Amino acid sequence: SPGYTQAIRASFFDITRTVDQPQQLPDVARYLEDGLLLLNQGCIVSLSAWEEGQHLLHPDLEPLDYRGKLIVPGFVDTHIHYPQTEMVGSYGEQLLEWLNQYTFPVESQYHCPQHAARMSAFFLQQLLSNGTTTALVFGTVHPQSVDALFTAASALEMRLIAGKVMMDRHGPDALMETPEESYQQTRELIERWHNHGRLSYALTPRYAATSTPELLEKVQQLRHEFPDTWLHTHLSENLQEIAWIKELFPEHNGYLDVYHQYQLTGQRSLFAHCLHLEDHEWDCLHHTDSAIAFCPTSNLFLGSGLFDLKTCWHKGVKMGIGTDIGAGTTFNMLQTMGEAYKVGQLQRYKLSACEAFYHATLGGAKALDLDDRIGNFMPGKEADFVVIDPAVSPLQQMRHTNSRDIWEKLFVLMTLGDDRNIAATWVNGRCVWEVNAPAVNS
Numbered sequence: 113s114p115g116y117t118q119a120i121r122a123s124f125f126d127i128t129r130t131v132d133q134p135q136q137l138p139d140v141a142r143y144l145e146d147g148l149l150l151l152n153q154g155c156i157v158s159l160s161a162w163e164e165g166q167h168l169l170h171p172d173l174e175p176l177d178y179r180g181k182l183i184v185p186g187f188v189d190t191h192i193h194y195p196q197t198e199m200v201g202s203y204g205e206q207l208l209e210w211l212n213q214y215t216f217p218v219e220s221q222y223h224c225p226q227h228a229a230r231m232s233a234f235f236l237q238q239l240l241s242n243g244t245t246t247a248l249v250f251g252t253v254h255p256q257s258v259d260a261l262f263t264a265a266s267a268l269e270m271r272l273i274a275g276k277v278m279m280d281r282h283g284p285d286a287l288m289e290t291p292e293e294s295y296q297q298t299r300e301l302i303e304r305w306h307n308h309g310r311l312s313y314a315l316t317p318r319y320a321a322t323s324t325p326e327l328l329e330k331v332q333q334l335r336h337e338f339p340d341t342w343l344h345t346h347l348s349e350n351l352q353e354i355a356w357i358k359e360l361f362p363e364h365n366g367y368l369d370v371y372h373q374y375q376l377t378g379q380r381s382l383f384a385h386c387l388h389l390e391d392h393e394w395d396c397l398h399h400t401d402s403a404i405a406f407c408p409t410s411n412l413f414l415g416s417g418l419f420d421l422k423t424c425w426h427k428g429v430k431m432g433i434g435t436d437i438g439a440g441t442t443f444n445m446l447q448t449m450g451e452a453y454k455v456g457q458l459q460r461y462k463l464s465a466c467e468a469f470y471h472a473t474l475g476g477a478k479a480l481d482l483d484d485r486i487g488n489f490m491p492g493k494e495a496d497f498v499v500i501d502p503a504v505s506p507l508q509q510m511r512h513t514n515s516r517d518i519w520e521k522l523f524v525l526m527t528l529g530d531d532r533n534i535a536a537t538w539v540n541g542r543c544v545w546e547v548n549a550p551a552v553n554s
């Protein structure tokens with residue numbers, strides 16, 4: 113048998129490969145009630161049933177016993193703003209007023225490296241304590257915001273993609289930059305951090321409304337110079353926003369066409385929200401192999417609209433789930449899946465637990481073009497996973513005694529679950545967060 117350095121016994125659930133249609137998912141899902149996971153140097157060696165796998169074990173290496181717990185691949189959050197952690201639950205406004213009243217003042221504080229370092233540590237602890245092991249993250253316009261986040265993520269060996277916001281109009285003076293400054297600072301960050309360990313860089317123009325054509329040209333130039341970076345922005349979130357962007361860019365054929373004309377669509381391009389797309393915009397996302405982040409708690413909290421899951425599958429557009437903290441209201445992927453289900457219900461779309469877990473793990477990894485490295489327990493993948501305690505409250509315990517199979521257990525978990533269900537989080541083969549462990553100072 114191949115060498116291993118760690119063995120873990122528990123129940124396991126994952127999705128073994130990507131699919132084009134949700135109907136295919138149950139056939140590629142794997143559930144092992146009593147399973148054995150072998151790791152070597154932060155990578156998966158194998159996952160097997162305990163019955164078969166126990167023969168591979170060396171007598172002198174006792175497996176870690178997580179029986180009674182369910183281990184799933186680490187959650188992938190495809191859209192989140194770390195500087196907005198401190199403003200979750202800001203009352204009363206929709207997108208454009210919400211940005212001006214709450215978001216921009218909070219982001220203005222990230223010129224201070226100490227503040228950025230403190231908030232980065234807190235943010236990463238929030239991700240890990242909720243079972244999220246990979247995220248695509250917005251910083252602020254300040255390069256120090258991204259230095260702080262990458263420094264903290266690097267110490268944890270997390271697979272993280274992030275970038276400095278690029279914006280040069282329609283914001284407060286404290287968040288403005290020139291296209292030339294944006295280019296230079298982004299370039300320096302890419303050279304410092306992109307492909308540094310498990311870290312990657314995303315070019316991050318905030319959205320079309322805060323970008324002049326000159327800024328978008330700089331983004332295009334950087335993408336050309338660094339073709340293996342990611343592109344992360346917002347698209348078609350709010351009806352007023354869309355009308356405004358059409359006024360700002362009258363020569364373009366709609367919102368997505370602004371990004372497309374600057375060659376910002378493509379593989380490793382990720383557009384958050386996409387709630388009010390026109391048919392030709394769906395087709396453009398498909399043809400360019402771009403991806404979407406579906407952010408249900410944010411879309412409901414800001415009253416932005418309902419994401420169309422059915423059309424997303426039908427049009428063949430890659431999609432992952434995002435929390436979109438701080439317009440989103442939780443870091444927790446179980447709760448986010450539960451809200452995604454309700455978004456489906458409002459449109460007569462039945463989001464199964466199997467599909468929801470796919471979007472939150474392998475599907476999200478695929479949307480980020482990381483499905484060759486993370487997202488399930490196939491041999492050679494990086495060992496990022498979450499240990500879930502399926503029943504941590506009297507209500508959950510009662511509900512689980514009545515649940516018949518793994519599908520019902522997973523569905524109850526995404527309906528009633530939250531951060532209390534996350535017992536431990538492993539990153540790169542190491543346990544980096546555990547319930548009841550002493551808090552890391554942050």
Ligand code: GUN
Nearest residue numbers: 215318319346410436439
């Ligand atoms: N559009 C532009 N900036 C933002 C942001 O910070 N949050 C959300 N939800 N939408 C945006």
Ligand code: ZN
Nearest residue numbers: 193346384436
């Ligand atoms: Zn966002």
